[in-house]
Amino acid sequence: MDLNDTPEQATYRRRIRDWLDGHRAHAPAVVGSVEDAAYLSARRAWQRELAQGGLAGVTWPAEHGGSGLGPIEQVIVDQEIGAAEVPGVLDGIGVGLMGPCLIAHGTEEQKHRHLGPLLHGDEVWCQLFSEPSAGSDLAAVQSRAVLQDDGTWKLDGQKVWTTNGHFAAFGMMLARTDADVPKHKGLTMFIVPMDAEGITIRGLRQIHGEAEFNEVFFDDVVLPSDAVVGGVGNGWGVALTVLMFERFTIGLGGEALGFKAERFARAVASAPSSTHTDAVLERLGDLATDLLAVRFTGFRMLTSLAQGQIPGPEAGLAKVTTVNAAIAAGELIADVHGPAVLDPENEFGYMISFLPGLKSAGGTEAILRNTVGERVLGLPTEPRLDKGIPFRELKSREREAMA
């Protein structure tokens, strides 16, 4: 058992560190608002520089502009970027999820057209999956794309939780193309230019008052026939690829979000020592224990990845642990520092407001526990009322049940 770099990894780390030493002067601040055009353009330029240095798309194949390396090298790059206190790529969703999805399912033309500008930050991507009535039950999406006589598609519907939607150039959209087959079968994935006519984007204000997410409305949006990714009717399979990459990102991503035992301990330490009661110590100990566990769960996951295994749904449990431990940390820090902490301008006040939503990001905790129970432990599935039923009929049954 060894947490150290192999000689090859150490050489790679040195190369990344040297590159960052030479370029960090060009980097914008880590924290800034993407509403600010100047900051946004500085972040685009920085992503371009990272890509040119081989620090973006580490796991992408070389033929698509990546470095063709493994998840361990990705972690090394993330660690060094964190240590250098510079921002990473602006478009984490594009580089982490949508690019790999295009690489896996896109046509040669799509890859050639999109991957370069995506990787270099010239064109940011967003994910158009969730809808107001399709989140955990993602295959229930109702946005529909109808094939026109001229071979184009006409798109109508609404998406939600669209991170970066207001400055994205393209979106990866899951839409229903056939309502007469069961719900998983009638879906297709599309590339949508976000400046197309008929698209309306509206910020969705969260508890802390900022709008990180958007709602996106589609009203008779016309898409060309070559907008389809992975074939008509194969949308669910394409979406699963994305969800798998997402699971990996979220499972390991807690520390990148700053949910670290040491940071929370520093916050408690800075409160008056009269607040350090036995009860406070035990609460801190419990949540710190959970976060330390997740750190080593990440190392275990990297070990399996390096051995060629694919992370299973149990990676989602690391997310459950992380979010709940961070929630407990927020409660504790507010208790020892008092109500002033709740100001969203305060780093922990912001976190406290941010976490209730994060709990459902990438699937609610309840649906994650269902998935793990069924896929990992082999527990029996809940009886389902939607199996094998054409989507159209399912919807009319729902309407009847409500009436």
Place this chain on the structure above:
Amino acid sequence: MNLALSDEQEFLKEAAQGALARVATMEAARAAIEDESQRPDLWPLAVGAGWPGLVIAEQRGGAGLGIFEALLIAEETGRALAGVPLLGLLPATLVLDAARDETCEAVASGERRPVHVPARPAARATDEAWSVDAVTGGGRGPALRARVSGGTAVVSGAAGHVVDAPGADLLTAVAVSESGVPICVVIEAAAEGVLVTPVRSYDATRSLAHVNLDDAPARVLPVDETVMARAWYFAQALIAAESLGAVQPCLDMSVAYAQERFTFGRPIGSYQSIKHEIVEILRLMDNARSLQYFAGWSGESAPEEFALAASAARSGAGRALAFASRALINVHGGIGATWEHDAPLFFRRAQVSSRLVGGTHDASSRVACELLASAGTP
């Protein structure tokens, strides 16, 4: 980075499973509840497997293995609820080996069985002193006291619920000298002034005793305070590994029952309330396993983090077993709370483990103390 077990570690684990499979440990655990004299003596099994010498250096007759390997074995004995006296033994062998003590060979060969009287080190960043588990009540008791003269000392004081103490040949302990300095000692259990009083344990697979010392003659072991603290944290990591091991059968039995038991025409595992409770066992178990890696890794490669890691492992595994032993009963319904089922054996193990060697809650607080000390403020 590589957290995979080496071939040797896999072999050690399989050998432990093989050795334990030859003993009907569950039946023995059940029989011992009714009659403690039915508790099988698993010391010969431990000796046959080479466990007494596990962390003793090869030149002193041991196997020269590390904390990580010890935890792998403790996980297996925990899984089988086997009353193998590792928890008292291994921290004792750690201090004897660090002192290059003359008893090492006899201990490694199984001829003499030592047991460590756990003493909790002073917390960093507070002025708390060394302490032992109290004889009465669930709190801390004062550390043993020593009057030192050269290489020998006389030791007095009492420690409660010392694991594996009944029948031990040697006691290792930490005692505070008249000048307030902690020293490490080894005491012949048969010596005058040593009283080892067996205590009936709710978990019949655990052998416990109160240890009373009244001017007991002792030899001072030439080890520094770091080693004495390491013995405490080693015990924390070991009880964590035993607990983690015991969680797995709780999970397996819960899953199996939830698949085969039907109510209202459905297997009960299809209900979210049951499913989620079982998944919670898996979540806590997975966290505890990660923390065992942290403890095992730091024990070898990052000794400055061992106090944090071992305390976190104890906290995580203790909570996992406490939850799992109750969930196992909940999933089974009333039958799980009867002797018709093995669930009570795991419940008893969890209840007692939570309170030994400082207790689970104390370990959580110690995690906080370690982190606050590193953060630079008391």
